[in-house]
Amino acid sequence: MKSMNPLAQQLNETLQKESPDVYAMLSNLGKAIYFPKEGILSQSAEAKTKASKFNATIGIATEGGKPMHLKLIQDTLSAYNPKDIYEYAPPAGKPELRSAWRAKMFKDNPSLEGVSFGNPIVTNALTHGLSIVADLFADEGDAVVIPNKNWENYELTFGVRRGAEIVEYPLYNESMQFNSAGLREALLAQQGKGKAIVLLNFPNNPTGYTPGVRECDEIIAAIREAAEAGIHVVAVTDDAYFGLFFEDSVQESMFSKLAALHPRVLAVKVDGATKEEYVWGFRVGFITYASESQATLAALEQKTLGIIRSTISSGPHPSQTFVLHALQSPDFEAQKAEKFDIMKGRANRVKSLLDSGRYGDTWEYYPFNSGYFMCLKLTKVSAEDVRQHLLNDYGIGTIALGETDLRVAFSCIEEEYLEELFDTIHKAVTEVSAR
Numbered sequence: 489m490k491s492m493n494p495l496a497q498q499l500n501e502t503l504q505k506e507s508p509d510v511y512a513m514l515s516n517l518g519k520a521i522y523f524p525k526e527g528i529l530s531q532s533a534e535a536k537t538k539a540s541k542f543n544a545t546i547g548i549a550t551e552g553g554k555p556m557h558l559k560l561i562q563d564t565l566s567a568y569n570p571k572d573i574y575e576y577a578p579p580a581g582k583p584e585l586r587s588a589w590r591a592k593m594f595k596d597n598p599s600l601e602g603v604s605f606g607n608p609i610v611t612n613a614l615t616h617g618l619s620i621v622a623d624l625f626a627d628e629g630d631a632v633v634i635p636n637k638n639w640e641n642y643e644l645t646f647g648v649r650r651g652a653e654i655v656e657y658p659l660y661n662e663s664m665q666f667n668s669a670g671l672r673e674a675l676l677a678q679q680g681k682g683k684a685i686v687l688l689n690f691p692n693n694p695t696g697y698t699p700g701v702r703e704c705d706e707i708i709a710a711i712r713e714a715a716e717a718g719i720h721v722v723a724v725t726d727d728a729y730f731g732l733f734f735e736d737s738v739q740e741s742m743f744s745k746l747a748a749l750h751p752r753v754l755a756v757k758v759d760g761a762t763k764e765e766y767v768w769g770f771r772v773g774f775i776t777y778a779s780e781s782q783a784t785l786a787a788l789e790q791k792t793l794g795i796i797r798s799t800i801s802s803g804p805h806p807s808q809t810f811v812l813h814a815l816q817s818p819d820f821e822a823q824k825a826e827k828f829d830i831m832k833g834r835a836n837r838v839k840s841l842l843d844s845g846r847y848g849d850t851w852e853y854y855p856f857n858s859g860y861f862m863c864l865k866l867t868k869v870s871a872e873d874v875r876q877h878l879l880n881d882y883g884i885g886t887i888a889l890g891e892t893d894l895r896v897a898f899s900c901i902e903e904e905y906l907e908e909l910f911d912t913i914h915k916a917v918t919e920v921s922a923r
């Protein structure tokens with residue numbers, strides 16, 4: 489085997505000393521990775537502050553003291569300074585954006601007060617944050633514990649790319665609340681492996697479910713119990729749809745409660761601007777670690793930068809600038825609130841239609857209270873048959889998941905059309921069952 493790079497070794501020794509449990513969670517890649525301290529990036533960062541005469545360090549081109557650029561591009565982006573668009577962003581992201589996002593985390597999650605966690609590191613949106621978690625912590629055969637209603641990409645990120653074993657538990661229990669007993673059981677079953685990665689995604693894709701306070705307490709208790717039983721738990725919150733809470737669920741990320749839960753629990757928050765700020769194509773997200781130890785946080789950041797440097801090198805600069813601009817704007821809160829009201833209006837309309845009795849017993853629906861989606865449970869017909877019928881005969885697109893579930897993204901249907909949408913789905917289900 490190739491010997492470990494001295495910088496990687498240093499990071500590993502820091503983790504072994506400061507947080508041996510976190511060290512034990514690392515994958516082989518997570519152990520081997522490091523960020524080159526004396527490489528091109530750090531030499532050029534040093535030059536940026538000290539080279540007052542000529543800075544001939546990094547691979548960009550300059551002209552008149554500014555990044556070289558084409559007028560035709562700058563003409564369409566003229567609100568922005570070329571230095572905030574064309575230069576490489578640092579691998580960890582624009583420093584001002586990282587602090588602005590950290591400030592936003594505190595504002596949105598008052599229970600983070602007093603919690604020790606690192607500076608958010610910019611990712612190429614949430615998928616990339618999740619793949620960093622997979623790279624650093626998942627080895628062949630490691631368990632990734634997720635509910636049976638989940639975002640399909642976890643399978644590729646953790647299963648296919650990293651060879652992890654996906655362990656599913658039913659999302660809902662018999663009273664159609666979050667099945668924390670199922671989570672507990674799935675976790676405790678990993679005792680033989682001594683390690684598990686748990687993904688918590690609320691608001692949930694595809695169901696639009698976020699648990700309430702009591703259910704969250706149960707989730708925390710289940711993870712604590714697993715840790716006490718000797719299992720190293722990487723507890724990841726996928727907060728993609730954060731903030732879109734329309735009813736009386738919890739309104740904060742579970743990251744705060746996971747942060748100081750137990751030495752054998754490493755809390756990782758994966759979040760971003762994608763869905764929250766309606767900038768899907770910008771590709772701006774964040775990965776944030778919690779630890780009492782600053783040295784551990786620094787080592788995890790270095791390892792994360794190693795993954796970033798070796799895959800995408802750094803995230804796109806323009807979109808980081810755009811998101812930073814939004815976060816700093818005095819109009820940000822008001823404009824977000826406007827969109828929240830629209831989304832909430834749609835969710836409420838869907839619920840009132842479903843609860844109106846007009847659809848009889850054609851279907852059941854899974855409890856939803858947040859996010860972009862809801863799921864119908866078709867008890868008498870196949871979801872895929874209904875999806876095809878809706879698409880081919882009515883020009884309506886939905887997502888079939890498994891045998892029974894039909895996911896409807898109310899996020900992209902104007903409130904006034906929801907009645908026609910659900911009436912047509914009802915008609916299609918009735919027609920398919922009469923075949």
Ligand SMILES: Cc1ncc(COP(=O)(O)O)c(C=O)c1O
Pocket residue numbers: 612613614615616639689692693726728760762763768773
């Ligand atoms: C639960 C969940 N996590 C992560 C993502 C990925 O987000 P991004 O587009 O920022 O990579 C999605 C997008 O569909 C999602 O539904």
